[in-house]
Amino acid sequence: MSTFFRLLFNLLVVVIYLYLLAPLIVVVLFSFSDRSFFSFPPTGFSFQWYVAAWQSGAFTEPAIRSLVLAVVASLFAAVLAIPACLGLRRYKGRRWAGLLEFLLISPLVVPALIIGIALLYFFLRLNLIDTWIAMLAAHTLLVFPFMFRSIFVSAVGIQSQYEEASEILGASPWTTFRNVVFPFLLPGITSGAIFAFIISFDQFTVSLFISQVDQITLPVALYRYLYDVNDPVAAAVSSALVGFGLILAIALQRLGLLRHVGGQA
Amino acid sequence: MKSTRNVALTLLLIVPAILLLVGVLVVPLTEIVGASFYRANMGIIGDEFSFDNYRQILTSLLYWEIFLKTIGSALLVTFLCAIFGYPIAAHLVRAPARYQPILFFLVAAPLLVNTVVRTYGWLLILGQVGVVNVVLRQLGLTDGPLRLTSNYFGMIIGSVQVFMPFMILSIATSMRGIDRHVLQAADILGATPAHRLRTIELPLIAPGLIAGAVLVFGLMLGAFVTPLMLGGTAIKYLSVSVYMDSMVTFNLPRAIALSMVLLFVVSLAYTIQAALTKKYSQVHA
Numbered sequence: 001m002s003t004f005f006r007l008l009f010n011l012l013v014v015v016i017y018l019y020l021l022a023p024l025i026v027v028v029l030f031s032f033s034d035r036s037f038f039s040f041p042p043t044g045f046s047f048q049w050y051v052a053a054w055q056s057g058a059f060t061e062p063a064i065r066s067l068v069l070a071v072v073a074s075l076f077a078a079v080l081a082i083p084a085c086l087g088l089r090r091y092k093g094r095r096w097a098g099l100l101e102f103l104l105i106s107p108l109v110v111p112a113l114i115i116g117i118a119l120l121y122f123f124l125r126l127n128l129i130d131t132w133i134a135m136l137a138a139h140t141l142l143v144f145p146f147m148f149r150s151i152f153v154s155a156v157g158i159q160s161q162y163e164e165a166s167e168i169l170g171a172s173p174w175t176t177f178r179n180v181v182f183p184f185l186l187p188g189i190t191s192g193a194i195f196a197f198i199i200s201f202d203q204f205t206v207s208l209f210i211s212q213v214d215q216i217t218l219p220v221a222l223y224r225y226l227y228d229v230n231d232p233v234a235a236a237v238s239s240a241l242v243g244f245g246l247i248l249a250i251a252l253q254r255l256g257l258l259r260h261v262g263g264q265a
Numbered sequence: 266m267k268s269t270r271n272v273a274l275t276l277l278l279i280v281p282a283i284l285l286l287v288g289v290l291v292v293p294l295t296e297i298v299g300a301s302f303y304r305a306n307m308g309i310i311g312d313e314f315s316f317d318n319y320r321q322i323l324t325s326l327l328y329w330e331i332f333l334k335t336i337g338s339a340l341l342v343t344f345l346c347a348i349f350g351y352p353i354a355a356h357l358v359r360a361p362a363r364y365q366p367i368l369f370f371l372v373a374a375p376l377l378v379n380t381v382v383r384t385y386g387w388l389l390i391l392g393q394v395g396v397v398n399v400v401l402r403q404l405g406l407t408d409g410p411l412r413l414t415s416n417y418f419g420m421i422i423g424s425v426q427v428f429m430p431f432m433i434l435s436i437a438t439s440m441r442g443i444d445r446h447v448l449q450a451a452d453i454l455g456a457t458p459a460h461r462l463r464t465i466e467l468p469l470i471a472p473g474l475i476a477g478a479v480l481v482f483g484l485m486l487g488a489f490v491t492p493l494m495l496g497g498t499a500i501k502y503l504s505v506s507v508y509m510d511s512m513v514t515f516n517l518p519r520a521i522a523l524s525m526v527l528l529f530v531v532s533l534a535y536t537i538q539a540a541l542t543k544k545y546s547q548v549h550a
Contacts, residue, residue, distance in 0.1 A: 005458075009352065009356075016352060016353050017353070017371060019426060020353075020371070021371065022390060023382075023383045023385070023386020023390065023423075024375060024386060027382060030389055037394070038394055038395065039394070039399075040394075040396045040399045080281050081282060083281065083282070084279045084281070087277075087278030090275075091275070100279065103291075104282060104286060110290070110528065111483075111487025113504050113524065114294075117507065117520060117524050118294050118296070119293055121293065121296060122293035122297075125296075137288075138289065140285065141290055144282070144285060144286070202377075202379050202380070204379065204380060204490055205490065209511075219379050219381045222381055222382070223381050223490075226381075226385060234385065235385075235389075238381075241378060241379050242382060245374065245375075245378035246378075248377045249370060249374040250370075252377075258369065258370070259369070259373075261373050
C-alpha cells in the first residue's frame with residue numbers, strides 16, 4: 001500500500017515538473033521546425049528561423065538596447081545605493097531609518113503595472129516618452145531596491161574597529177573607503193549587480209508603457225512581433241532567451257545565489 | 266559638534282538615492298492620484314475636480330464584475346499553486362542531497378526566463394493547432410479544436426505555471442526548518458499520514474505557505490503579461506482593463522482610478538500577511 005502511494009506521489013511530481021517546463025520545451029522545439037506554422041509532433045530540423053531572426057534586424061537593436069540598459073541602470077543604481085547604505089548602516093533600528101529603508105525598497109511593493117501608468121503619465125507631461133533618458137530613469141528605479149538590499153546587508157556587517165584603525169593610522173576618508181570599506185561591500189555589490197541586471201533585462205510592463213518605437217527593449221519587441229507576424233522567428237528569439245536564462249541560472253547556482261531568486265518580485 | 270557633522274554627512278550620502286525615489290516614483294504616483302480626480306474628455310484631462318471616475322467605477326456593475334473576477338482568479342491561482350507546489354516542495358526537501366541542486370535548478374530556472382517567452386509557450390501548447398488539441402484529436406477524443414486560450418482556462422493554466430516556483434521555494438524554505446524527529450515521533454505514535462500532515466506539518470510550514478500565498482496573490486493581482494496574452498479582452502481582468510483604458514481607449518484618468526483600486530487591494534493583502542506572520546511567529550516563539 002505504502003509503495004503504491006509512493007509511486008503515485010512520484011508520478012504526480014514528474015507530471016508537475018513537466019507542467020513547469022512544458023512551455024520552455026515547446027518553444028525550443030518549435031524554433032528548430034522546418035515549417036512556418038506550428039505542428040506537433042515536430043517535423044524536420046533547421047536553423048532557418050535563427051538566421052531569419054538575425055537577418056530581420058527587428059531584434060538585434062532591441063537586444064543591444066536591453067543589454068546596455070541593464071548594465072547602465074545597474075551601474076547607476078550601485079552609485080546611488082553604496083553611499084545610501086553607508087549613510088544608513090549606523091542607524092539601523094531607528095524609526096526614521098526604517099521609514100527611509102522602506103522608501104528605498106518601495107519600487108518592489110508597488111505593482112509594475114501601476115509604476116508603468118504613473119511613469120506613462122509623468123513622462124508624457126515632460127515630453128520624454130520613448131526616450132533613452134526615460135527608459136534609463138525607469139530601469140534605475142526598478143533595479144535600485146535589489147542593489148540597495150544586497151549592499152545594505154554587507155554594509156551593516158562592517159565592524160567599526162577596522163575603519164577606526166584605518167583612521168588612527170592616518171588614512172584619508174577616501175583611502176579608508178577604497179581599501180577598507182569597499183572590499184567588505186564587494187560581495188553585496190556583486191550579487192546586487194547580478195539581480196539588478198536580471199530584473200532590468202526581464203522588465204516588460206514598464207518598458208511597454210513608456211516606449212513606442214525608438215526605445216523598445218527585447219521583450220517588448222518580441223511581444224509586438226508575436227502579434228504582428230507570429231512565425232517561428234519568435235520561437236527562435238524566445239529560445240535564445242531560454243538559453244540565456246538557463247545560463248544565468250547555472251551561473252547563479254555556481255555562485256550559490258539561485259536560492260535568492262524566489263525572494264525577488 | 267561631531268554629531269551634527271555626522272548627521273550632515275549621513276544626509277549627504279542618502280540624499281541622491283532619495284532624489285531618485287522621490288523624483289521617479291513618489292512624484293509620478295502623487296501626480297496620477299491627483300489626475301484620477303479629474304474628468305477626461307476625448308483623451309484630454311479636464312480641469313474640473315470631481316469624484317466622477319471613482320463614482321463611475323464603484324457604481325457600475327461591470328466594474329464590480331471585473332473586481333470580483335480578478336480577485337477570484339487570483340485566489341484560484343494562489344490555491345492551485347499551493348496544491349501543486351506542495352508535493353514538489355516536499356519531494357525537493359526529502360530528496361537525497363546529491364539530487365537537490367538539480368531539482369532546485371528545475372524549479373528556479375523558469376523564473377529567469379522572460380514571462381513573455383513562457384506565455385508564448387503556452388500559446389503554442391493551448392492554441393487551435395497546439396499540442397493539446399493535436400493530441401486530443403489523434404486520440405479521437407475530440408472532433409474539432411477546443412478553445413483553450415482567450416478565456417479564463419488558458420489564463421489560469423499559464424499563470425499557475427508562471428507563479429508556482431515562488432510558492433514552491435517559499436514552502437520548501439519553511440519545510441527545511443522542520444525537525445525530522447518531530448515527524449518520526451508522530452509516525453511512531455501511530456498518526457496516519459493525513460493526520461500527521463494536518464496537525465504537525467501544516468502548522469509548521471504555515472509561515473512559508475502564507476508568505477508564498479501572499480506573494481503569489483499580490484503578483485497575480487498586478488500580473489499583466491499572462492492575462493493579456495492568454496485571456497485577452499475576452500476575460501474580465503483588472504490589469505487588462507487598466508491597459509486597455511490607458512493605451513487603447515486613452516481614458517487615462519479612469520485607468521488611473523482603476524489602478525488605485527488595484528493598489529488598495531494589493532496593500533490590503535500585504536497588511537493581512539504582516540498580521541498573520543506576526544501571529545504565527547508569536548505562536549512559535
